[in-house]
Amino acid sequence: MESVSIGSTYSPKADEGDDRSAEYVADLQAEVSGLERASKRRLLAYRTLRFLVLTTSAITPALALLSAPSWITAAVASLAFLSEGTIQLTRMHDRAVLDIRRVSLLGRELRMFRTQVGNYTNTDRRLLLLVQRIEAIREENDRDVLNVLQQSFGAYGQERPSANESGRPEGRPPPVT
Numbered sequence: 001m002e003s004v005s006i007g008s009t010y011s012p013k014a015d016e017g018d019d020r021s022a023e024y025v026a027d028l029q030a031e032v033s034g035l036e037r038a039s040k041r042r043l044l045a046y047r048t049l050r051f052l053v054l055t056t057s058a059i060t061p062a063l064a065l066l067s068a069p070s071w072i073t074a075a076v077a078s079l080a081f082l083s084e085g086t087i088q089l090t091r092m093h094d095r096a097v098l099d100i101r102r103v104s105l106l107g108r109e110l111r112m113f114r115t116q117v118g119n120y121t122n123t124d125r126r127l128l129l130l131v132q133r134i135e136a137i138r139e140e141n142d143r144d145v146l147n148v149l150q151q152s153f154g155a156y157g158q159e160r161p162s163a164n165e166s167g168r169p170e171g172r173p174p175p176v177t
Contacts, residue, residue: 021127025110028134032106039099042092049083049092056080091152095145102141109133 057080063073087093113120113130120126 024127024131025113028106028110032103032110035099035103035106039096039103042096042099046087046093046096049087053080053083053087056083089152091148094148094151098141098144098148102137105137105141106134109137 056076060073060077060080063076109130112118113126116123116126119129122129
């Protein structure tokens with residue numbers, strides 16, 4: 001996995017604004033570092049489980065052919081089944097890929113902000129632009145994570161009924177029960 005590191009220290013320049021700017025950038029940097037660590041853990045867990053599935057799947061028929069005790073064969077086969085189930089249920093690989101993508105996008109925006117390139121050359125509105133772009137990245141990533149979680153629990157593609165389908169007039173909240 002390619003590491004996308006944006007550095008671990010940050011000292012705001014005088015023209016970057018007040019303490020809010022420095023605090024926001026520091027929080028953003030902490031978020032990126034946390035996501036980087038989480039994606040590495042997820043990928044390591046995924047690769048470990050995937051290797052376990054492959055190994056136990058290959059060993060199971062060999063154990064059966066060698067007339068190993070049935071409980072050993074069953075245990076190895078169960079380990080393969082449980083490992084694959086864990087991979088599919090948690091969708092850790094998909095979530096790690098989403099984390100890596102978010103780290104890359106957030107890091108890119110932060111680097112552009114720090115180096116004052118692109119749209120960040122206007123010093124008056126740099127922080128506002130950074131916040132807007134970062135929030136857009138977070139919103140898109142949150143939707144993608146929600147879709148992955150819905151897929152893992154079998155709720156993918158199930159939409160909530162619209163106001164007209166539920167029998168409520170348009171723009172009216174549901175009744176409190």
